[in-house]
Every structure is written in C-alpha cells, then in structure tokens.
Amino acid sequence: MALSTLGNHSVTTTAVERAILGKGSDSKGLIFKLLVGSSIAFALLVLVVLLFDVVTGAWPVLTGRGADFLSSDLRSRASESGVFQPLRGTFWIGVFVVVFSFPVGIGAAIYLEEYAGDNVFTRFIDLNIRNLAGVPSVVYGILGFSIFVKFFDGFFPNSVGQHAGKTTAAAGITLAVLALPIVIITASEAIRAVPQALREGGYGVGATKSQVVRTQVLPYAAPGILTGTLLSLARALGEAAPLILVGAVQDKLGGRTGFFDFAQFGEQFKALPITITNFAGRPGDDWQEVTAAAIVVLLVLVLMANTAAILLRNRFEKKRG
C-alpha cells in the first residue's frame, strides 16, 4: 500500500486498492476543479492585463515628465497638462471623508452594538444602514447636488456665479455620506468580534459602560475598525459618479492656489476620477497617455489605502489566531 501511494504501479494492484487510493479516473472531479480554478485565474488575469495596459499606456508620460505631471496645472494641451488641482481636490475630499464619516460612523456602530437594545427602532436603523450601503453611488450625487451644494451656495455668496456651492466641501461631504454606511457596517462587525469576557471583566470591577467601551471595546476593535475605514476611504477616493452630479467640470481651470491654501475651498472643486473621465473622452493618443498616467496616480492612492487595510487585517488575524 505504502509503495503504491508513492506511485508504484505494481501488477498486484487490485481493483479494491485502486478504488481506495482514488486512482480510478475521477475526470469529473478534475474538470470541476479546473473549472472553478480557472474562474479565479481569469479574475487575476484580468487584473494583470488591466494593470499592464494602464502602466504601459502611461509609461511615456511617467518617464518623460515624472513629478512635473503631478505639479502641473490642468491645460488644454495634453503635453502640458498635469493633475495638480485634481490631486489636491482628491486629497481634501479624503480629509472630509475622514473627518465626517469616521467619527459619526464609529459612534453609530458603538451605539448599535453597545448601547441600543434589540427593539424595533434599532432594527429599523440597522435595516436602513444596510439599504443605504446598496444605494447606487450616483443617487448620492443627487443628494449632494440638491442638499449640500445648495447649503454651500449660501456659504460662499461672493464666489463664482450661481453655483458657488460646488466646492470641495460639498463634494467631500457627499462622499463622506456615501462612505458612512460602509464605515458603520465594518465598525459594527469589528465591535461584535470583541470577546464578551473582556466586557464582563471590565464591568466586573465596576467600570461604567463608557469606560468599558473606551478601555476595552475600542482598543480591541481598533484594527478591524481601521481596516474598514481605510477600505471605505479607498472606495470614496475612487468614486466619480456622485461628483459628476455634484458638479465637477473641467472647463474652468480654477486659480493657482497652493495645496494647503484656504482659498481653494471657495473654488469649484476638482477630483482625479472626474479628470480621468474627461481625459478619457478626448481624442488622440497623447490624451490617452495622459489619461493612463492620471489613472496610475489614482490607482497608487487607492491601492495604498486598500493594501494598508488588507495588511493590517492579516497581521491582526494572525496575531489573534
């Protein structure tokens, strides 16, 4: 037996042995395994082709212009156009997402998991959050356009024309709202994974609820919460559809305010995904190269956040077994 498992086809191999050792042809099983295996191989192949296509397309710009591409303004000629304003816009939109959706989302998750009892109201909020997570992103754009832009219209009354509200703030809050349900759901999951024994240990020596949350629940759930928030940040940074509705246009190139200049918040906002959309629609190979280069910049940003999230999670999964 031991020998035949090593692949020694001796003449004494009986039918029984063959059956037990599985040497009888299991072609059906093999085909099935090949089928499901090739599914995942296909997905990975697409990823490779996509990245290869984009990077080779962007190569002339990346090698030819390098950092100059990042620091140059948007121009009407492809060879001169850079991504300074949209990069700056995307950065600040990310800041808004972090500042608005993280505290609110984590607070909501704490309420739902630690404070709220299992009642009709809680279940309604829960259902509502899960449904919000499934609302198409373009619909959030409608919310941004009709509510936030209108709100900021009044905020910058002396600014450019009738649509002064289409600022980085309006765009940032729209995407913060879009990210909120994902932040809540992932933070809730992380909080639910905190062992009940830790909470009991805290309560057992007379800690109050807020103390248990602060000293036991949040430290334990922090990596999970951080992973979820980074993933939602990555998603928000890559979103274009809601921003189109909020009103990002390429026509006005905007002033040359600095990266941290407050004046930019009164201007019409720019964002990388929108710039990519506009570039992609322009004819000519030179524009396609610039588009690909802008995509590489966006991908680096988004994948950095994603990879950080994945690494963080894997590290802690390993640590906690």
Next chain:
Amino acid sequence: MSDHADDVTAEPADAPRAVFHVEDLRVYYGDFRAVTDVSMDVHDNEITAMIGPSGCGKSTVLRCFNRMNDLIPGARVEGRLDYHSIPLYDHKVDPVEVRRRIGMVFQKPNPFPKSIYDNVAYGPRVAGNKKGLDDLVEQSLRKAALWDEVKDRLKNSAMGLSGGQQQRLCIARAIAVSPDVLLMDEPCSALDPIATALIEELMVEIKEDYTIIIVTHNMQQAARVSDRTAFFTAEVDPNTEQRTGLLVEYAPTDAIFSNPQDERTENYVTGRFG
C-alpha cells in the same frame, strides 16, 4: 454594622449578620423562568459554595449578586435580594457602584490584553483613583499570591502568563478595588490540579477579609473550602421541556455532605446522579 460572629451553625441567621439576604428569588430570560425558589442568607467572612448539576441556574444566581445579569438582554429578577439590608434591585441602585463592592472572578481567566500592572490597576483607575497605584498593585498581587512570580515583569503582557497565573491575576484585579464580597464562577474549571490547589488555598487565606461566594461543579472543592453549601438542581417542565433551576437545600457544608435533609441532595453528593 455586623457584630462579628463565627458561629456558623446558628440557624436561622439573624438579619444584620447577613451580607446577602435572599428571599424567593426568581430569574427570567424573557418569558422563560431560569431559576426559582431561591432563599438563602450569605454570611460575612465565610465561603459559601453553590453546587449542583449543569444547567441548574447556580451561575445565574451568582450573577444576580453583582447585577451582572443586567448585561444580558431580557434578563429579569424578581423577589427579594438585599445587600446589607439594601434592596439590590432597587431602581435607585447603580450596578456600577454594586460591582465596585462586589467583585467577580470568571470561569475562564479573562485578563485584559494589557500589562500585568495595568490589569490590576484597571479597577482603581476606572473608579477615579490615580494615586498610590504602585502600592495597591503590589498589595493586591501579594494577596493573590502572585507577586513573587511577576514582580520583575509587571510591564509584560498578562496574556503571557499561564492559566493558573492568569486566574490569580484576575483575583488580584478583583481585590484591587477593595471589595466587600468576591463572587467566583467556577474559577478552577479551566485549570490543572496544581493551579486549582493554589487557588483554593488562596480562597481560604483571604476569607478573613472578604465574603466569598463560589460556584463549583466540583463537590470535593465545595467540601474542602466552603463553610456553607447551597445545592441547586433543575426541574424539567413536562409540557415545555424547559429546565428551571431551584435551590434544594442550604446548610453548613458539613451538614450537606454528612447529613443531607433532602433526598435529591443525598443522591447528588453520594454520586448517584449529576
């Protein structure tokens, strides 16, 4: 308040000496009655053991004494449960204050994922006590017979300790807030015999400072350490097939083991069932 007396055989107990006075206590989870008919007095500076087969509600009763059941959604307590003559389930009573006086040690050692020092200092800190922590930590660890083993690595993570050490750390953590009562929920069930013996020794040592109530599935343990023993069992409702725990007999430990009054107690302590 209590005029100290060691006479454990004096029955019935006069009210002032009792740390806990329990009368017809019933615990419900939603509509389901988990425990019923519990009446007992717990005396100070004694070890009171609660024994019985699994599912008889002894842990549930234990968790009433420091309002730990409040954490379970749908749990409801009826009947009388007085702590130093104060009704513990009065709506004015704050469970947080209760738990600062009535500490708890759990079935599985549950040290916090923090340093040994921070584990012990946790209780005093959440109570707003920031001064003299070093002394307090040392005293608590000494009382828990853990000081000599950990004094050189107080800043190390508590998760690196052995199971028995972790449980003694949990005891140190509980006594660091200077409680009046210690509740122990099967504190040795996850430990080996040597660690168990250490904890038992410790319990007997510290009972002059604390009133201890221990739930155990180990009859020998109850016989070895406790002054009084409460025997619980469960009855199955023939209609709903739900198990409801109840207190069968409560008496000095000697009496429970040598001269049980109830047939069910006798069957249990002689090993005929459970």
Next chain:
Amino acid sequence: MAEPISLETLSGSSRRHLNESAVKAVMAVAATVSLAISALIVFSLVREAWVFITEVEWSTVWGSSWAPRLGRYDLKTLVVGSLLVTIIAMAVSGPIGLGAAIYLSEYASVRVRKVLKPTLEILAGIPSVVLGFFALQWISPNVIQRLFDGTSQFNLAAAGLGVGILTIPLMSSIAEDALKAVPNSLREASAGLGARKVTTTIQVILPAAVSGLVAAFIVTVSRAIGETMVVFIAAGGGGNNAQFTLSPLDSGSTMTAAMAAQASGTDSVVGEALTFQSLFFVGLVLFVITLSLNIVADRFVRRVRTRY
C-alpha cells in the same frame, strides 16, 4: 469596609450618571444620522421627480430615444440599456464569481487562499473610472471589435463586460460567505458516505447554500444596475442623446449613465422644460429598483442566518 453602606452610596454620583447619559446621547445622534440621510435622499429625489411626473406629457415618455434636452423621455431606452448591460455583466460575474467562491471555499489550501483573497480584494478596490477606461481602450478594440467587425468603439457590450469584471469580487465574496456558512458536518457526512469532493460540492454544499448564493446574485445585479462610470465612459451615451436599441453592439445609455451625462458637459443641470426634473425621475426609478433588489436579497440572507 468601614464606611456604612446605604442606598445613597449605592446610587452612584449624579455627575457620573449625567456623563454616561451624555455619551449615550451623542452615540445615539450618530446612529440617527443614517436615518436623516435616507430621508434626505428620498426627499431630494421625490421633490423634483414629482414635478416631472405631474407635468410631463406622457406621450413623450414612450418613444424611440432618451434626449431630455429635446424633450424626448423614452424611459424604456434607459431601462433596456440597463438590462442589456446587467445581463452581459452577470454572464461574466455570475459564473466566474461563483467559481472563484467555490475554489476559495472548497479547494484552496490555507496558503493559496492567503494569496488569492487579497488579490481579489485589490481587484475589488479598482475604481470604476479605471474599469471604464479599460473597457473603452482595451476590451472594446481587443474583444468586441475583433469578434464583431464594424462595431463602434463605444458599445453596450464592452461596458457590460467592464461592469462584469467590476462585480466579480462582490459576487465572489458574498457567495464565499454563503458557502462557508454551510456547516462542516455536512461535508463530513457526505465524505463519510464515500462521496467525492465534486459530488459533495455539487449535490450537498451548493443546495445547502442556495439562499445565500441567490442573495449574492441579487446584490450583484443591484450593483451592476447602479454602476455608472463604466457605462458612461464606454457605452457612448455621453451626449445624452441615446437611441432605443436591443443590440448590445450599439452605442447606448443606461439609467445611471443618462444621469451622469445630463449633469456633465455643461456647467449645470439645466435645459428645456423638464430636462432638470427628468434627471430626478430617472434617479427615483433607479432608487426604487435597487432598493427592492436589496430588500429581496436581505430576505435570502436572513433565511441562511436562521437556518444555521
């Protein structure tokens, strides 16, 4: 324990109670923000959509093209466009996502999983504008135009394939959760009867997980219908003048792409008569469709949870 214990000492300090209530109140407000958002979404959609519904000449809502600036509001152009894109997308992400899920859940070793899972997650993190660019610049010329000679570079099929690729990770991850929820005892019982892995998977695991798999499919359909940028970039409806078509090889638009098209191009969402309101009308239709799908999917997920 010298201090005498009274009901008062056991009531705790009122300052602490106040503090605890304040913390709870702040958290509760955070939780209700989500309700406010939902209410605002519905409010902003319905307010303008209602104007469209009450004022539109309903004969213009049935025709042969969606061109709001010209007063043509043929909704079926967009709905059929969404349907075509979704069908093509699901033909890709349905089987491939399911296959990937089966491989990860039933076949992959721990080590292989550790590599494959994060890689799929990277694919999940690719922004949709990137997939749109890829659909237009790579899929369309290298797949669609090569297979079907004479097709325009802008076509619904390329957009559909792009959306399909975009939704593979979503389908795969929900389906994998569903397969993982099947208790190991079933696998062991089947193997114990001498069944091969393929037999166990097809005859035991998949039927046991069917509720979760259906949910995965529906959620993916919902995402595909709601996907905007891939279609907007690659399907050629950018001018916001889409002709009705049943052929995926034609240019066209979807509900989402039409909304984006209408909002872009000019400085504002303006135009003749009800152009502005039509955007909200389409948004409302889209919202209702995706919400219904999500609620149905939620039912299926719950069924899995109660069973195991």
